[in-house]
Amino acid sequence: MEPRPPLTRRRALAGAGALAAAGALSPLAAGCSAPYDTVASDKTRLRFWHLYGGGDGVNMTAMLDAFAAGHRGIDLQATVLEWGAPYYTKLGMAGAGGRAPEIAAMHLARVPGFAPGKLLDPFDLDLLAELGVKPEDFTKEMWERGQFGGKQYAIPLDTHPMVLYYQTELCEKAGLLDGDGRLKPIESTGDFTAALRAVKKVTGGPALITETLGPDVVGPWRLFATFYAQSGGRVLSADGKRIELDDAKALKVLDYLARLGEEGLMLRRADYPGSIGQFSGGKFGFLLNGEWEVSTFKTAKMKFSMTRTPGLFGPPKTFADCHAFVLPHQEGRGGAPDRAAHTLAAWMLKHSVDWAKGGHVPAYTPVLDDPAYVKLKPQSEYRGVIDDVVLDDPAWFAGSASRMWIELGGVFSGVLTGTRSPRGAVAEARKRLRQLLDTPNPLPGAES
Incomplete structure (x- = not known):
């Protein structure tokens, strides 16, 4: 869970089976695929769907702006969809059609419902390691919740207990x-x-x-x-x-x-x-x-x-539950756009002190000892909970x-x-x- 206007949150908690209605509730109601915007020929397009509103939305926007400023070769296109069932229905439909964005946000406990290998693509762990992110940087339980069939389908960003x-x-x-x-x-x-x-x-x-x-x-x-x-x-x-x-x-x-x-x-x-x-x-x-x-x-x-x-x-x-990064299924995923998606995930993890300002406990454990995070009060007072969080079965x-x-x-x-x-x-x-x-x-x- 996460900061957002409470009334919006409550309206969004509709039944997950409302597939047809979800399109009408989404800013992308015109179709199930990620929007195609004109991209400069010398840039790599990176589409990122997320569901962060309220204080989370403010923090995420600031972080995405900082990422874009430091990665001029990537054309980052972030789209915010309505929190809750509408978001997950839209994301599932995009993945089913193989026309999804390069990367998206997802709650970790929702991953099993997305049929990893069908609606989601796995992360390249060698590429993540090259970018400085390794499995041992997370708690064992949290990391393994993103695994299916020996592959990693979700990279945790935080836990929000x-x-x-x-x-x-x-x-x-x-x-x-x-x-x-x-x-x-x-x-x-x-x-x-x-x-x-x-x-x-x-x-x-x-x-x-x-x-x-x-x-x-x-x-x-x-x-x-x-x-x-x-x-x-x-x-x-x-x-x-x-x-x-x-x-x-x-x-x-x-x-x-x-x-x-x-x-x-x-x-x-x-x-x-x-x-x-x-x-x-x-x-x-x-x-x-x-x-x-x-x-x-x-x-x-x-x-x-x-x-x-x-x-x-x-x-x-x-x-x-935990916010996480996932790779919605794309036909022919790979190349520069896929590398850009991995780059965004790794950068966000390493800069998650800024994300923690909204209360979330960073999942990337090296941040837990960062002096900048320890100074956050009262946010760092409960950081030890990361070892004792329980997600839905x-x-x-x-x-x-x-x-x-x-x-x-x-x-x-x-x-x-x-x-x-x-x-x-x-x-x-x-x-x-x-x-x-x-x-x-x-x-x-x-x-x-």
Whole structure:
């Protein structure tokens, strides 16, 4: 997930099967191929499709401008498409026709749905190595999520996990900060409940806010997925073909979240924009959300900080996805345009300190020790989470803006708002997962 206007984000989370509608929603509605612009004969055309809006869009534009300025022999043509299902449908259709752009952005957990080898082409690892990018520059788990059949189909740019934001003044009054002004360790449900109660004594109201409802709501799924992963449970099998939801572990997480609402420690009803706005208003001590809102709160000049989501049910794992670079399928891919695509990916990785300003943790690990990144506050405070992020199990219907996020987000929303029992939510989640597993991948050229 990533910084973008919340309402646009919610509108974009439509069903991935709406193939025909996607063309109408896209700036490239005239066709499924990348636009062909006139290119000077002495330059190599490089078309890059991405879905970055909001603060991410500003950062990406600045980085692309810098790349273009330093690579005069490349005619970089960047096109922004609508975030979510419209983007992925358009990209899949372009790849199926072999008329795609040279390079594109993709969420790493969405790669399995793009039938690597059919809708995506593999990267040339020798060329990447020549450009200074090697597999050992990434965490093993993140790198391998881009592999299929022994080939590399995605190069991670970042990871964007769930984090815990906290209001420093409220937490200080509640006695929750250490001598350096950082949040004291929270290592169990008991610790977290106690912290919320301490803030409630200061404010007189709920201490925690998060997204719990709204059209195409996904926050409840991301919250559940984080704590469920800490318990050691998984939703699907390693190949994404079977349900492995552990009812006991799921109920333990959902029961706890339900109790937070019942006790008045967490606000039960808040849509995405409302959760951001109300936390900005200073009445809540804590916000659980993706790290991409850091720019929002810094712009508002709030007194806040961030830390990794605490381990309430086990090790402090957290749910995430990753932005990545992919090579959409082209007939006859190769030559100077392909080299330009690899060059862009390598350059962006090496300059991802600028990308990290929006809150994302760089996937290219040499950047994590770059003094310029370490100085970014509070962005670098949670960089250690890169070793503990958990992505969706591989399935065509999983990943950012996916059917699973929307389906299960709606199911778990009822638990957070108090309109559905935890046990009923687990049963309904199983039903929805079965329906998704029985539904063929709607992207052209992909297999179910």
